[in-house]
Amino acid sequence: MRLLVLGGTSWLGGTVADLARRRGHEVTCLARGFSGAVPGQVRHVVADRWQDGAYDGVADSDWDAVLDLTWQPELARSALSALATRAAHWILVSSCSVYADHGTPGHDESAAVVDGWTGRGEAPIEEYGAAKVSCETASRDAVQADRLLIARAGLIAGYGDTSDRFGYWPARFATESHGAVLVPPLDGPVQVVDVADLARWLVLCAESRTAGTVDAVGEPHVFRDVLEACVTATGNGSPIVESSDPWLQEREVSPWMGPESLPLWLPRPDYAGLMARSNTAATASGLTTRPLGDTVDDSLRWEVELGLHRARKAGLSPERERSLVAALGGPATE
Numbered sequence: 618m619r620l621l622v623l624g625g626t627s628w629l630g631g632t633v634a635d636l637a638r639r640r641g642h643e644v645t646c647l648a649r650g651f652s653g654a655v656p657g658q659v660r661h662v663v664a665d666r667w668q669d670g671a672y673d674g675v676a677d678s679d680w681d682a683v684l685d686l687t688w689q690p691e692l693a694r695s696a697l698s699a700l701a702t703r704a705a706h707w708i709l710v711s712s713c714s715v716y717a718d719h720g721t722p723g724h725d726e727s728a729a730v731v732d733g734w735t736g737r738g739e740a741p742i743e744e745y746g747a748a749k750v751s752c753e754t755a756s757r758d759a760v761q762a763d764r765l766l767i768a769r770a771g772l773i774a775g776y777g778d779t780s781d782r783f784g785y786w787p788a789r790f791a792t793e794s795h796g797a798v799l800v801p802p803l804d805g806p807v808q809v810v811d812v813a814d815l816a817r818w819l820v821l822c823a824e825s826r827t828a829g830t831v832d833a834v835g836e837p838h839v840f841r842d843v844l845e846a847c848v849t850a851t852g853n854g855s856p857i858v859e860s861s862d863p864w865l866q867e868r869e870v871s872p873w874m875g876p877e878s879l880p881l882w883l884p885r886p887d888y889a890g891l892m893a894r895s896n897t898a899a900t901a902s903g904l905t906t907r908p909l910g911d912t913v914d915d916s917l918r919w920e921v922e923l924g925l926h927r928a929r930k931a932g933l934s935p936e937r938e939r940s941l942v943a944a945l946g947g948p949a950t951e
């Protein structure tokens with residue numbers, strides 16, 4: 618298969634490109650190279666998709682599959698205009714952020730999405746979900762339904778994560794010296810897809826020309842499962858201090874991501890469905906998911922490589938965690 622990855626210098630795109638190459642495919646990645654290098658033995662066409670003629674280096678070839686990772690509608694449209702007629706199959710990596718309702722568990726691909734982003738030029742990050750909707754619309758307008766896969770990824774976890782979100786937990790449990798661990802409600806839903814599983818499924822879909830719209834999400838879990846996997850991975854015997862949604866909200870702890878956040882925590886009821894989507898379509902189309910413990914192990918390996926005590930993009934600082942633990946009446950740290 619001749620596979621063109623629009624991206625490939627970052628986390629998921631690089632994992633896809635590397636796996637496809639190892640499965641014997643001829644892989645080309647088009648990217649600026651700002652995010653990193655393409656995997657070994659993969660052709661890199663250096664181009665900035667905001668510039669005219671960005672696709673000149675790849676537009677005169679036929680492709681068995683093109684996989685686009687962008688969330689910028691203008692880049693999705695320019696790629697489709699230059700390449701859709703040269704591609705037997707098109708895959709857009711979209712996101713479950715497209716959905717309008719994040720409060721209802723068990724929704725599937727038929728759920729309503731937000732309105733697309735209609736601005737011009739570069740969409741702001743606050744419009745990520747709406748921008749992905751516009752990328753989806755552009756893809757459907759340019760590619761026949763039987764040649765198009767819209768893969769709506771849920772939270773991606775595992776080795777190589779650049780977001781610092783899921784990895785906060787294995788890293789936190791690996792730093793026993795920080796004392797009692799503040800955790801969100803243990804029964805809160807958690808659903809991730811391991812980057813290696815997602816990449817494998819995307820390559821299989823490209824090979825088999827799987828079409829449709831699929832939520833690429835893993836098995837449903839609760840936070841207790843993450844905690845147990847982290848304890849198993851690290852052997853940490855520190856006390857656990859469980860908090861509640863209103864308690865965390867009163868103290869303005871940020872959910873999900875960002876500085877001084879509690880990653881994987883999503884307050885209910887508003888976000889009860891964001892990590893509790895149906896994975897029926899994904900499973901039916903061949904997505905297989907490894908045990909959560911394997912994702913924790915791989916994530917921990919990556920966290921150790923990055924350095925457990927580095928400044929993080931997501932998660933509580935030790936000082937903030939200690940003060941929250943103390944406020945909840947948890948044990949003090951020496």
Ligand SMILES: NC(=O)c1ccc[n+]([C@@H]2O[C@H](COP(=O)([O-])OP(=O)(O)OC[C@H]3O[C@@H](n4cnc5c(N)ncnc54)[C@H](OP(=O)(O)O)[C@@H]3O)[C@@H](O)[C@H]2O)c1
Binds near residue numbers: 628665686773780
């Ligand atoms: N992380 C999650 O939990 C999550 C959840 C749901 C969905 N997703 C989706 O999953 C995918 C993740 O992909 P990823 O980790 O490989 O990539 P990414 O971090 O989203 O990077 C996008 C790729 O596009 C390239 N790119 C960006 N601007 C470009 C430009 N102007 N010209 C040419 N290339 C450009 C980047 O390369 P250069 O910078 O080198 O040009 C990079 O390789 C994305 O589609 C994301 O929206 C992620």
